[in-house]
Amino acid sequence: MAGRFYGVGVGPGDPELMTLKAKRILDKVDIICAPKSKAGKDSIALSIVDEVVSTEGKIKELIFPMTHNQDRLDKFWNEAVDGIQAELKEGQEVAFITLGDPLLYSTYIYVLKRLKNRSSAVKIKTVPGVNSFSACAAAMNQPLAEKNETLSIIPAAYDYDNLDEILDTFDNTVLMKVARNFDEVVAKLEKLEMKENSFYVSKCGRDEELLTKDLDSLLGDELDYLSLIIAKQRGEE
Incomplete structure (x- = not known):
C-alpha cells in the first residue's frame, strides 16, 4: 500500500511557532523532505524542525534552485516528485516541510500539483503553518x-x-x-x-x-x- 504524503508548514522561523500538529506528524513520518536552493546550502525549514523534532535518518534533501527559468524549474520539480513518489510506492510516510504556510507562495504548491496530476490514489494531507x-x-x-x-x-x-x-x-x-x-x-x-x-x-x-x-x-x-x-x-x- 502506498504511503501518505504530508505538506507541513513549519512557520516563519521561530521553532516555537511550529504547530503541535506539525510536530506530531514530523515525529511519526518515515521521510522528511527538506527543500534547499542548492547543494551544500542549509535548508532553513530543516534548521527550524531540527530544534523540535528528531530527524536522524529521516532527511531527504531536495534541490529547488532560485531562478525564473521555467524549464530549469520544471526539471527540478519533476525530479523532486519522482523521488517522493518512489518513497510513497515503498509504503513510506513522507512529509515535505516548508517555511510559513504550505499554500501561500510555497514550492510545496508545485510538488502538490504534480503529485495530484500523476495519481489520484496518493493520499495527501496539508498542514497549515504561521505566515x-x-x-x-x-x-x-x-x-x-x-x-x-x-x-x-x-x-x-x-x-x-x-x-x-x-x-x-x-x-x-x-x-x-x-x-x-x-x-x-x-x-x-x-x-x-x-x-x-x-x-x-x-x-x-x-x-x-x-x-x-x-x-x-x-x-x-x-x-x-x-x-x-x-x-x-x-x-x-
Whole structure:
C-alpha cells in the first residue's frame, strides 16, 4: 500500500511557532523532505524542525534552485516528485516541510500539483503553518488590518507595472521577499506618502531578526531574501 504524503508548514522561523500538529506528524513520518536552493546550502525549514523534532535518518534533501527559468524549474520539480513518489510506492510516510504556510507562495504548491496530476490514489494531507507576515506584524505590535481595512499580499520579488495602483487601492499591503526591488518599492511608498507608516522585517523569529521603520537606512544595502515590508495607508490613531 502506498504511503501518505504530508505538506507541513513549519512557520516563519521561530521553532516555537511550529504547530503541535506539525510536530506530531514530523515525529511519526518515515521521510522528511527538506527543500534547499542548492547543494551544500542549509535548508532553513530543516534548521527550524531540527530544534523540535528528531530527524536522524529521516532527511531527504531536495534541490529547488532560485531562478525564473521555467524549464530549469520544471526539471527540478519533476525530479523532486519522482523521488517522493518512489518513497510513497515503498509504503513510506513522507512529509515535505516548508517555511510559513504550505499554500501561500510555497514550492510545496508545485510538488502538490504534480503529485495530484500523476495519481489520484496518493493520499495527501496539508498542514497549515504561521505566515511570515503574521509573525512580523506581531513582532512590531502592528495590526495587519482592522475594521473595514483591505489587505493585499504581493510577491515583491517580481516586477509589477501596476504596483503604484495596488498600493493606492488597498489600505495595507504586504510586500513579501522585497529585497530584489527594495529601493524601487521605498520610492513608490514615499511617492504615495506611505513610507512613514511602513516597516521592514527580515529573518523574523530568528537570532538575526531585524525590525525597523527606518526604510531609508537600508537603501542600497544587500538585504536578506527572507524579508518583507508591511505598508499602510494610515498610521496608528
